[in-house]
Every structure is written in structure tokens, then in C-alpha cells.
Amino acid sequence: MRFVLRRLGFFMVTLWAAVTINFLIPRLIPGNPALAMLARYRGRVNPQALHALEIDFGVGVAHQSFISSYFGYLANTFTGHLGISLTFFPEPVSKAVLQALPWTLGLVGTTTVLAFLLGTLIGLIGGWRRGGVLDSVLPPVFIVISAFPYFWIGLVAILVFGVILKWLPLGSGYSVTDTIGWSWQFVGDVLVHSILPAATILITAIGGWILTMRNNMVTVLAEDYVRMARAKGLRPWTIMWTYAGRNAILPNLVGFAMSLGFVVSGAILVEYVFNYPGVGWMLLQSVLNDDYALMQALFLLITFAVLVAILVADVLTAILDPRVRES
Amino acid sequence: MGDGLLLDVRGLTVQYETESGPLVAVEQVDLQLREGEFLGIVGESGCGKSTLLFAIARLLVPPARISSGSVVFRGRDMVELAEKELRQVRWRDFSVVMQSAMNALNPVMTVGAQLKDVCEQHSTMSRREIALRSAQVLRLVSVDPRHLDSYPHQLSGGMRQRAMIAMALLFTPQLVIMDEPTTALDVVAQRSLMVQIRELQKRLGFAVLFVTHDMSLLRHFADRVAVMYAGQVVEVSSTAQVFGHPLHPYSRGLLAAFPSVTGPRVHLVGLPGAPPDLLRPPRGCRFHPRCPEVMRSCPNVEPPLYEVGGDLVRCLLYDERGGRAGTSERSS
Numbered sequence: 041m042r043f044v045l046r047r048l049g050f051f052m053v054t055l056w057a058a059v060t061i062n063f064l065i066p067r068l069i070p071g072n073p074a075l076a077m078l079a080r081y082r083g084r085v086n087p088q089a090l091h092a093l094e095i096d097f098g099v100g101v102a103h104q105s106f107i108s109s110y111f112g113y114l115a116n117t118f119t120g121h122l123g124i125s126l127t128f129f130p131e132p133v134s135k136a137v138l139q140a141l142p143w144t145l146g147l148v149g150t151t152t153v154l155a156f157l158l159g160t161l162i163g164l165i166g167g168w169r170r171g172g173v174l175d176s177v178l179p180p181v182f183i184v185i186s187a188f189p190y191f192w193i194g195l196v197a198i199l200v201f202g203v204i205l206k207w208l209p210l211g212s213g214y215s216v217t218d219t220i221g222w223s224w225q226f227v228g229d230v231l232v233h234s235i236l237p238a239a240t241i242l243i244t245a246i247g248g249w250i251l252t253m254r255n256n257m258v259t260v261l262a263e264d265y266v267r268m269a270r271a272k273g274l275r276p277w278t279i280m281w282t283y284a285g286r287n288a289i290l291p292n293l294v295g296f297a298m299s300l301g302f303v304v305s306g307a308i309l310v311e312y313v314f315n316y317p318g319v320g321w322m323l324l325q326s327v328l329n330d331d332y333a334l335m336q337a338l339f340l341l342i343t344f345a346v347l348v349a350i351l352v353a354d355v356l357t358a359i360l361d362p363r364v365r366e367s
Numbered sequence: 368m369g370d371g372l373l374l375d376v377r378g379l380t381v382q383y384e385t386e387s388g389p390l391v392a393v394e395q396v397d398l399q400l401r402e403g404e405f406l407g408i409v410g411e412s413g414c415g416k417s418t419l420l421f422a423i424a425r426l427l428v429p430p431a432r433i434s435s436g437s438v439v440f441r442g443r444d445m446v447e448l449a450e451k452e453l454r455q456v457r458w459r460d461f462s463v464v465m466q467s468a469m470n471a472l473n474p475v476m477t478v479g480a481q482l483k484d485v486c487e488q489h490s491t492m493s494r495r496e497i498a499l500r501s502a503q504v505l506r507l508v509s510v511d512p513r514h515l516d517s518y519p520h521q522l523s524g525g526m527r528q529r530a531m532i533a534m535a536l537l538f539t540p541q542l543v544i545m546d547e548p549t550t551a552l553d554v555v556a557q558r559s560l561m562v563q564i565r566e567l568q569k570r571l572g573f574a575v576l577f578v579t580h581d582m583s584l585l586r587h588f589a590d591r592v593a594v595m596y597a598g599q600v601v602e603v604s605s606t607a608q609v610f611g612h613p614l615h616p617y618s619r620g621l622l623a624a625f626p627s628v629t630g631p632r633v634h635l636v637g638l639p640g641a642p643p644d645l646l647r648p649p650r651g652c653r654f655h656p657r658c659p660e661v662m663r664s665c666p667n668v669e670p671p672l673y674e675v676g677g678d679l680v681r682c683l684l685y686d687e688r689g690g691r692a693g694t695s696e697r698s699s
């Protein structure tokens with residue numbers, strides 16, 4: 041318990057530091073989003089509107105002291121007032137992000153977890169039955185696959201299954217004719233749209249887990265406690281899971297949590313290739329449009345995700361590895 | 368069997384398939400162990416002691432394999448048993464204490480859990496009975512039963528080693544195989560653990576196969592001692608014989624290399640040279656390149672085991688005395 045509290049404290053401090061840096065950086069670089077907006081509308085905005093915008097964006101308010109604007113920013117950040125998005129003007133940033141987030145979490149989040157679970161399982165069994173069919177066929181296949189760049193595999197998948205075979209949609213998260221909501225039809229359509237991007241993520245991400253888990257397994261199987269478990273006459277199943285598997289998975293936990301943390305940012309390429317309406321795609325838009333408020337919010341989200349992931353990794357490791365709990 | 372013979376190892380040969388060819392780590396080993404007997408196996412590092420024990424316990428994994436021989440334990444040849452049949456025998460009838468207690472306990476399970484899983488595997492004890500029995504065996508080796516809830520890393524090296532021995536005694540098997548159980552401990556802890564093992568052995572009546580590279584450990588504890596050199600047994604004698612009048616020149620060298628702590632100061636002669644490469648063992652007697660009493664025939668003739676007054680020795684010195692050149696293995 042003390043361990044978790046300490047980790048939580050660390051988490052809060054890091055989060056605060058990240059938020060503060062996020063506050064400082066845009067204020068250290070020249071220009072402000074209101075002016076960018078002004079430029080975008082080529083002078084069609086009058087000064088009052090500009091001032092209103094500056095207040096909305098929460099920047100460039102000259103008569104506000106640095107300190108008070110910092111606390112204002114902190115308060116706004118933690119209450120979700122992140123300013124107005126340029127790209128989705130006049131929607132507030134928080135609303136835009138909240139619309140994109142479920143898509144990314146649903147697609148990339150689910151597939152990341154799935155890739156880890158499946159890859160770990162395959163690697164575990166492959167390492168256990170070293171030299172078996174699973175162990176001799178899969179690792180080389182996935183070494184080859186992971187040598188290809190992700191977007192290439194994505195594009196080939198689109199070409200084959202979307203353009204040539206016409207089995208699956210070319211991209212996007214749903215059909216334009218859909219009404220968004222919790223209808224069977226919409227959910228089914230979303231699932232159909234997710235098949236290609238999900239499959240490509242799975243194929244490219246799973247190999248790493250298979251290989252590392254297999255190697256961990258082979259290392260652990262040479263440990264004395266595994267021999268000991270055999271000497272005790274335990275069932276192979278018990279040895280595989282509680283003696284070998286549980287120890288073999290430990291080094292992978294941190295990697296897994298990190299990959300969870302990078303779900304948000306890692307989505308950029310996937311969502312770009314598949315034109316998927318998630319956070320990655322949104323980040324790309326915000327950069328293209330000089331949409332600072334949106335960018336800032338997304339960076340904050342990425343930082344937050346990584347920090348949460350580290351916290352999860354720590355807690356998970358502590359649950360599975362008693363040696364970590366006390367140190 | 369009727370004579371109380373518990374373990375009968377004959378012609379046991381183990382090889383590791385290495386890239387540079389088969390490495391014979393254990394060659395044609397014969398060993399007999401009576402019920403309740405304490406047999407020490409001693410030899411330099413790398414002479415195949417662990418490999419021999421693992422072969423007997425059927426714990427070898429590739430690239431090691433038993434290429435010939437038999438291990439008859441309580442009338443059954445272990446070499447012939449399938450893994451499934453072995454599981455019935457394991458731990459109930461013979462248990463193993465490993466060389467490195469540091470790594471022989473699963474780091475992510477409590478000591479109690481590691482006692483429990485083996486109880487659940489081999490008995491129908493209830494949870495309560497398991498808890499009682501676990502506490503009982505820990506007390507046998509003077510470890511506080513509250514350590515059932517401890518993880519291995521929370522115990523000292525000595526406590527871990529004791530916990531391992533406690534685990535080995537769960538079902539009071541007839542044979543406990545111990546691979547250098549005291550190596551990781553300091554001299555004082557070593558002694559007290561040895562005394563304790565011997566005491567438990569006398570009390571509970573199990574036989575012990577005890578491997579060590581420190582010959583002096585066996586002096587007060589073993590009934591008989593088998594000396595191994597380069598994968599072969601070169602001498603099997605009673606403890607008194609080995610420490611009083613060792614038969615094999617190698618045994619003499621070993622003895623000189625480990626003067627008794629309590630005994631008179633002896634000049635350390637030790638053993639010059641290094642043990643041979645098991646991939647290419649020397650022709651003739653394997654010990655001849657290091658032997659102070661080497662004779663002309665030693666590099667050419669591979670010595671069989673000679674019986675000398677009830678003891679066994681693999682050395683041509685006894686060829687003339689025993690006058691039994693050419694007769695190979697003894698008849699028991």
C-alpha cells in the first residue's frame with residue numbers, strides 16, 4: 041500500500057511538471073494563436089473579436105501577470121477548459137478531443153492490449169515447447185513482418201482487401217451514411233471499418249511480444265526453480281504458468297505499459313493511413329493548422345497517458361513481483 | 368532388494384551434445400545406496416557431480432541425455448519411467464535439494480505457497496493439514512513458521528537453504544538428494560546445517576546422496592564416500608578409509624587440498640594442474656597427467672574398478688596387489 045501511495049505521489053509531481061512545461065513552452069515562443077487565427081481569416085476579424093479570441097484562447101492577455109495567468113491556466117487545465125480549437129472552430133478543445141479519444145482508445149488501445157496478450161501467450165507456449173511447430177514457424181515470420189514499415193503493410197492491406205477484393209472499406213471509422221449512435225447497425229459498421237487497421241496493428245505489434253516472451257521463457261526455463269518444480273513432480277501446466285510464465289512475463293510488463301502510454305501518440309500513423317477519426321489524426325490536423333490550443337491539449341493527453349501507463353506498470357509489477365514491493 | 372538396497376546405479380553414462388561433439392560428463396558410474404545411508408560424493412568443480420545427481424533424479428534437460436545405464440530405485444528402473452510415472456515417485460519417494468538455494472526457490476511465490484503446491488500435487492491433505500505440516504517441517508529445520516508468508520528474497524541464504532530442506536522433508540521420502548546444499552553458507556552456518564541434516568537423517572531414517580567439492584565436510588557426516596574425477600567414480604570407500612588411508616592418489620590429493628578445520632595443521636600439497644577437458648579426456652587413466660604416482664602403463668591402460676578390502680578404487684596401483692588385471696567391474 042505504501043508502495044502505491046509513493047508511486048501515486050511521484051505520478052502527481054510528474055504530472056504537475058508536465059503541465060507546467062506545457063504552460064511555459066508556448067509562452068516562450070513568439071506569436072499567439074489569436075494572431076494565427078487572424079492571419080487565417082485574412083483580416084476579416086475586427087479588434088474586438090480578436091480580443092475576445094485572445095481571452096478564449098487564454099493567451100496574450102498582456103495586463104495579466106505571469107503568476108496569475110499560470111494559476112488561471114492550472115485551474116483551467118484541471119477543469120478541462122483548454123481553450124478553443126482553431127481547426128474545429130468554434131468548438132472548445134476539450135470537446136473535440138473527447139470526440140476523437142474513444143475512436144483511438146477503441147481501435148489502438150484494444151489492439152495494443154490484444155497484441156500483448158496474444159503475443160505473450162504464443163511466446164510463452166513457443167518457449168515452453170522449444171523447437172516445436174509454434175516455435176519454429178512464428179518467430180521468423182514475425183521477424184520478417186516487423187521489418188516492414190507499418191504504413192507499407194497498411195497500404196498493402198488497403199490495396200488488397202479494399203481496392204482489389206473490395207471486402208472491406210478503404211478507411212475512415214464509419215460510413216458517411218451512418219447516424220452516429222448506439223444502434224446495432226452503427227456498431228457493426230464501426231467494427232467492419234476497424235478490421236483492417238486493427239489487423240495491421242496486431243500483425244506489426246504482436247511479433248515483438250512473441251519474440252521477447254519466447255526468449256524470456258527460454259531464459260527462465262533454465263533457472264533452478266523450474267528444475268526444482270520438475271523435481272517436485274508438479275504438473276507441466278502448473279510449471280509452465282506459475283513457475284516459468286509468471287517470472288518470464290515480468291520483464292515485459294514495463295514495455296507493455298509503455299506501449300499503452302504510447303497508444304495516443306502511436307495512433308498517428310495508423311489513423312493517417314486509414315483516415316481514422318481518432319486522436320492521432322487530430323494531432324496531425326492541429327499541426328497542419330497551427331492549432332496551438334489543440335496541440336497543447338493533445339500533448340498534455342499524451343503525457344498524461346504515458347504517466348498513467350507508468351503507474352499501471354509499477355502497480356502491475358508490484359502485484360506480480362514481491363521483490364519490487366519493498367524496495 | 369531384501370538387503371536394504373535403496374538405490375542401485377549401474378553403468379550410468381550421461382553426455383551433453385555440444386557443438387564440438389558429445390561431452391561425456393558422467394561415464395559408467397556404479398553406485399549403491401542402502402536404506403538410511405549417507406553417501407557423500409566429492410570431486411572438483413566440473414567433474415560431473417550435479418550431472419550425476421540430475422541423471423539419477425531424471426532431471427536432465429537437453430542437451431544432456433542418459434546414453435546408457437540404469438538407476439534402480441526401490442526396484443524400479445528410473446531411466447525407463449515415463450515423465451508421467453516419474454511424477455508419482457517424485458517428492459513422495461525421493462526429493463532434491465539444489466546447489467543454489469538462491470535460485471531454487473521461485474522468487475514470486477511465498478515459501479508457504481511453494482510447500483503447498485507440492486502437497487496438493489501429491490496428497491489429499493486439506494488446507495489446514497497442509498498448513499500444519501508446512502509449519503512442522505519448517506520447525507524441523509529451525510525456521511520460524513511465520514516465514515511461510517515470506518518470499519525467498521526476504522530470507523537469508525541459510526534460511527532459504529533450510530527452507531529447501533524443509534520442503535524436501537514434507538513427505539519424509541526414503542531418499543534425499545542434496546547438491547552442495549551448504550556451499551553458499553559461511554563455515555559456521557555450514558557446520559550447523561550439516562549437524563542438523565545428519566540429525567534429521569538419523570531421526571527420520573532417510574538416505575542421503577550428498578554432493579560436495581569440500582571433502583572435509585563429509586568427515587563427520589558421511590557413512591561412505593565416492594570420489595569422482597572427470598566423470599568417473601575413482602574410489603568408493605568407507606569414510607574412515609577415505610580420511611585415514613585414501614586408496615586413490617586423487618583422493619589423497621583432494622584430502623590434502625582440504626585440511627580439516629579441527630585437525631592438525633598439514634602442509635597443503637593440493638593438486639597440481641587442472642582437471643581434463645571432458646570433450647577430449649586423456650587416454651588410459653584420466654588422472655595420469657596429474658598423478659604423483661604415475662606408472663608406465665597408466666597412459667595406456669584404462670583402469671577398471673578394483674575391489675580392495677571391501678572398498679573400490681580405479682587405479683592401476685592396485686593391479687599388482689589385487690592381481691586381478693583385466694577383470695573389469697567388481698561383482699557385488
Ligand SMILES: Nc1ncnc2c1ncn2[C@@H]1O[C@H](COP(=O)(O)OP(=O)(O)OP(=O)(O)O)[C@@H](O)[C@H]1O
Nearest residue numbers: 383385392411412413414415416417418419580645
Ligand atoms: N549445458 C551443458 N552443455 C555442455 N556441457 C555442460 C553443460 N552443463 C554442464 N556441462 C559440462 O559437464 C561437466 C559436468 O558439469 P557439472 O555441473 O555436473 O559439474 P559439477 O561437478 O556439478 O561442478 P560444480 O562443483 O561446479 O557444481 C562440466 O565439465 C561441464 O562443462
Ligand SMILES: [Mg+2]
Nearest residue numbers: 416417418466
Ligand atoms: Mg554442481
